[in-house]
Amino acid sequence: MNSRLSVAAVSAVSLVALMGGTTVATAQESDPAPKSCDGVRLTGELPAPAPGQAVSGQITIGPDCEPELGSVRRGPASDRPARTAATATATAAPTTAAAATVAGHQLRGWNEMYDCCNIRMTGLYTASSWDTADGRVTTAGTTATQEWNREPWDAGWSLTSQTAKDDCATDCAEVNSEAHADFAYQGVFDPTGDWYDNTHHSYVQLTADGTASCRFDVELRHTFVGWNWRYGCE
Numbered sequence: 001m002n003s004r005l006s007v008a009a010v011s012a013v014s015l016v017a018l019m020g021g022t023t024v025a026t027a028q029e030s031d032p033a034p035k036s037c038d039g040v041r042l043t044g045e046l047p048a049p050a051p052g053q054a055v056s057g058q059i060t061i062g063p064d065c066e067p068e069l070g071s072v073r074r075g076p077a078s079d080r081p082a083r084t085a086a087t088a089t090a091t092a093a094p095t096t097a098a099a100a101t102v103a104g105h106q107l108r109g110w111n112e113m114y115d116c117c118n119i120r121m122t123g124l125y126t127a128s129s130w131d132t133a134d135g136r137v138t139t140a141g142t143t144a145t146q147e148w149n150r151e152p153w154d155a156g157w158s159l160t161s162q163t164a165k166d167d168c169a170t171d172c173a174e175v176n177s178e179a180h181a182d183f184a185y186q187g188v189f190d191p192t193g194d195w196y197d198n199t200h201h202s203y204v205q206l207t208a209d210g211t212a213s214c215r216f217d218v219e220l221r222h223t224f225v226g227w228n229w230r231y232g233c234e
């Protein structure tokens with residue numbers, strides 16, 4: 001369950017996909033899932049939408065193990081994509097105390113991997129807040145949250161590491177925030193725990209004019225036909 005993609009939004013309605021890694025199905029002796037595909041890296045970059053709006057993208061691993069790029073979607077902001085994994089667990093890692101306060105500008109981002117049954121396996125989420133005055137970012141902060149799917153018999157995905165940081169918090173020309181989360185899988189689809197690994201990266205830039213941009217990456221050790229990556233911000 002692993003894939004990579006690169007999406008660069010060059011205008012409000014267009015984006016370019018840059019594929020990395022090998023995406024050819026393999027039949028290795030150690031492959032516990034014959035229909036799985038090699039790992040890839042996926043990257044998506046989106047301009048933050050206007051207040052009250054959301055922008056998102058999706059990539060799907062096709063039947064030939066090639067990533068299939070979907071169109072960028074825009075629309076009204078709403079609750080973040082529904083939690084399809086009832087047993088998911090979440091932890092939060094605020095990068096600064098400012099992230100917990102209500103600020104003049106708000107931005108949320110999501111970076112998720114779903115399986116072929118549309119069950120969310122792993123996800124990295126960010127919530128940014130920042131105030132501006134006199135051409136500066138006066139205060140800012142980003143909170144990172146991770147969620148993952150567990151199987152009923154104490155198996156499934158697990159969070160193995162996470163980090164988050166802001167490069168500036170007060171009186172900044174701009175603020176660059178980044179969050180990372182690595183997840184490993186051991187369960188019914190691979191009892192060894194050596195086959196699947198999802199690593200999510202999220203980057204947010206907050207500016208003094210109140211605008212922002214979002215960039216997302218996911219690295220997958222292996223993938224499976226039908227897996228899809230969903231990312232966006234609002």
